[in-house]
Amino acid sequence: MPEPERRPRFRARVLDWGPPAEIARELEATDSDPEGVGIMVRKARIFPVRVENVALKAAPLLKQELLAVGGDAAHARGVADHSVDRTPAVLLATWGQYQHLLPKLRRQPFGLRGLADEVERALRAYAGRGAGAVAGARRALALGARPRVLGVVNVTPDSFSDGGRFLEPAAAIAHAERLVAEGADALDLGAESTRPGATPTSAETEWGRLAPVLAGVVARLTVPVSVDTRHADVARQALDAGADLVNDVSGLREAAMRRLVAQRGAAAIVMHMRGEPATMQQEASYTDLRAEVYDDLAAATEEAERDGVAPEKLVVDPGLGFGKTPEQSLELLAHVGELRSLGYPVAIGASRKSFLGWAAGEAEPTARVDAGVAAALYAAEHGVAIVRTHDVAPTVRALRLFERLEVARRQAPATDEGRSAASPEL
Numbered sequence: 001m002p003e004p005e006r007r008p009r010f011r012a013r014v015l016d017w018g019p020p021a022e023i024a025r026e027l028e029a030t031d032s033d034p035e036g037v038g039i040m041v042r043k044a045r046i047f048p049v050r051v052e053n054v055a056l057k058a059a060p061l062l063k064q065e066l067l068a069v070g071g072d073a074a075h076a077r078g079v080a081d082h083s084v085d086r087t088p089a090v091l092l093a094t095w096g097q098y099q100h101l102l103p104k105l106r107r108q109p110f111g112l113r114g115l116a117d118e119v120e121r122a123l124r125a126y127a128g129r130g131a132g133a134v135a136g137a138r139r140a141l142a143l144g145a146r147p148r149v150l151g152v153v154n155v156t157p158d159s160f161s162d163g164g165r166f167l168e169p170a171a172a173i174a175h176a177e178r179l180v181a182e183g184a185d186a187l188d189l190g191a192e193s194t195r196p197g198a199t200p201t202s203a204e205t206e207w208g209r210l211a212p213v214l215a216g217v218v219a220r221l222t223v224p225v226s227v228d229t230r231h232a233d234v235a236r237q238a239l240d241a242g243a244d245l246v247n248d249v250s251g252l253r254e255a256a257m258r259r260l261v262a263q264r265g266a267a268a269i270v271m272h273m274r275g276e277p278a279t280m281q282q283e284a285s286y287t288d289l290r291a292e293v294y295d296d297l298a299a300a301t302e303e304a305e306r307d308g309v310a311p312e313k314l315v316v317d318p319g320l321g322f323g324k325t326p327e328q329s330l331e332l333l334a335h336v337g338e339l340r341s342l343g344y345p346v347a348i349g350a351s352r353k354s355f356l357g358w359a360a361g362e363a364e365p366t367a368r369v370d371a372g373v374a375a376a377l378y379a380a381e382h383g384v385a386i387v388r389t390h391d392v393a394p395t396v397r398a399l400r401l402f403e404r405l406e407v408a409r410r411q412a413p414a415t416d417e418g419r420s421a422a423s424p425e426l
């Protein structure tokens with residue numbers, strides 16, 4: 001009897017790919033022509049871009065131009081019967097298709113030139129993940145393949161998770177040393193609780209708590225130090241005493257704070273919050289949460305730049321839990337990667353917050369460590385540059401794993417030799 005013919009097995013496997021380096025490696029693994037790989041990488045992923053306020057007359061042109069390059073665009077149904085004046089739109093195209101589209105849009109009327117510039121800006125900002133450093137007044141925080149860990153030192157009697165534990169300067173300094181030993185890349189010193197409903201602290205009280213701790217930390221440790229304050233007076237004294245960054249939960253709202261940061265060449269974390277900590281939970285009302293937070297952060301950073309703060313000194317933060325319901329904090333974390341389109345490194349502070357308890361099972365703040373670590377890992381996957389946390393040791397361990405996974409994604413497949421060298425016990 002003749003041997004049955006062995007049919008080729010195609011073994012279709014959906015490639016779960018992300019960064020361009022990983023895509024290029026997978027294409028190269030077919031032994032494809034290197035020039036072809038360069039072209040195909042640009043076709044491998046759709047970048048959906050949402051834009052707001054597209055004029056009625058511009059929307060059909062936009063869709064037409066996208067269809068012509070092989071992409072598409074979604075906009076309001078009301079464009080067809082002229083029942084809307086403006087529409088949001090989501091553009092769907094690959095990197096390569098945008099390269100054809102943008103010059104064509106720039107030749108069109110009705111604001112499409114400006115739209116093309118803004119889409120290109122956002123795409124370039126989004127794609128530029130992971131690079132550079134945040135240059136503080138003296139020391140710089142180098143960014144890299146994994147998020148940097150900003151360890152929290154609360155010199156307060158009333159912080160929501162550790163109030164009163166580090167009010168004594170010696171205890172706070174020892175805690176700071178412990179966090180750095182555990183792998184913190186930078187420290188965030190705060191002396192005013194900004195938890196929902198907190199009573200505001202005067203600048204004098206705040207500085208009185210902060211001064212001895214900051215002096216001790218700067219004298220003993222070499223990591224960049226950020227001061228978590230809304231008061232320009234406190235920030236000024238802290239910068240004089242050796243702080244590098246200002247972490248302002250009010251998003252550099254005060255002109256005095258913006259000018260101070262600019263004059264001193266300090267870096268700043270611009271966090272999103274509407275209203276004040278005492279009342280912010282009553283302001284948790286948004287028509288389109290993500291678009292509004294994005295817009296507020298864009299406006300805050302534009303104002304900072306207008307007042308002389310260099311763009312490379314700025315970091316943005318969606319302010320999880322600040323005037324947001326648990327659902328809203330979760331939604332912002334779920335989509336945190338899109339904040340990269342603003343063009344600044346993104347920071348988040350999820351650790352121990354009540355939305356984690358709400359989402360992962362109600363627990364005391366100190367028992368929310370696992371959920372906080374999971375949030376940090378999720379943020380890492382979505383290109384967040386800085387993670388603010390009370391729980392440095394487990395966060396650093398998880399992010400080290402993340403870094404190894406990122407390397408593994410870009411590397412050639414493990415060989416037997418490589419395997420035995422890397423993990424002899426397995």
Ligand code: HH2
Nearest residue numbers: 159160192193194195269271317320349
């Ligand atoms: N969260 C808190 C304080 N400062 N800064 C940034 N950039 N992002 C945050 O999410 C953030 C922050 C709240 O946490 P904590 O300092 O522990 O609490 P309290 O304000 O009660 O001191």
